[in-house]
Amino acid sequence: MKKTTVEALAKENAFELIGKEWMLITAGNKEHCNMMTASWGGIGWLWNKPVAFVFVRPERATYPLIEENEHLTLSFLGHSEAMRKVYNFCGSKSGRDYDKVKETGLTPVETEHGAIGFEEARLTIEGRKMFRTELKADEFIDKEALARWYNDQPGGSLHTMYVVEIENVYE
Known part of the structure; x- marks a missing residue:
């Protein structure tokens, strides 16, 4: 992974990047990490900072690692058939039952802040948690989305x- 600038994200289409390519959300450190596939989230500008926002269910094995660590990564692996298999595995198998790094053959790389990215990623975003909130059913305006x-x-x-x-940001 080669460090680049946040401006490198300007060439990406966030709708394609997250919604079509998907991403691995990874939390933990070199001693223990887990990743999960996600296709919901976004990239933007908030509180005068470049930000990403992601959504994680509490049942996911990655959730406690996100809670315990200050940093996480979002890794984008591309659209190849091999990487689609990685996304499918990490989205359907639990880190409680599998060592996902071993099972996928990905090569972990430690980031500047001690988070874990992957050598095979075409793009990795390292983020520092700023805010968290639990979605609540009574706050949904669109009840069809809730249902x-x-x-x-x-x-x-x-x-x-x-x-x-x-x-x-790493490329």
């Missing part, structure tokens, strides 16, 4: 949203 995404099916609990300051 569709947060029903009684397994994994249907509401997400926690994190806003992270983008401190480093």
Whole structure:
């Protein structure tokens, strides 16, 4: 991973980047980390800082690692068939049951602030947590979104949203 500037994100289409390519949210350190696939979130400008925001359900094995650590990474692996398999594995298998780094063959790389990215990523964002909030059912204005995404099916609990300051970008 080669460090670049946050301005390098300007060439990316955030809708494509997150919604179509997907990302791995990784938290932890070189002794213990876990990653999960995500396709919800965004990149923008808030509180006069470049930020990313991501959504994580409390049931995810990555959740306590996000809670315990100041930094996390968002890794974008591209659209290849091999990387799509990584995304599918990390999105469907739990870090409680699998060593995802070993199972996917990804090569962990420690970032400037001790978070974990991956050598295979075409783009990695390192962020420092600034804000978190738990989504609440009674705060949904669009009740159809609540019914569709947060029903009684397994994994249907509401997400926690994190806003992270983008401190480093790696290509």
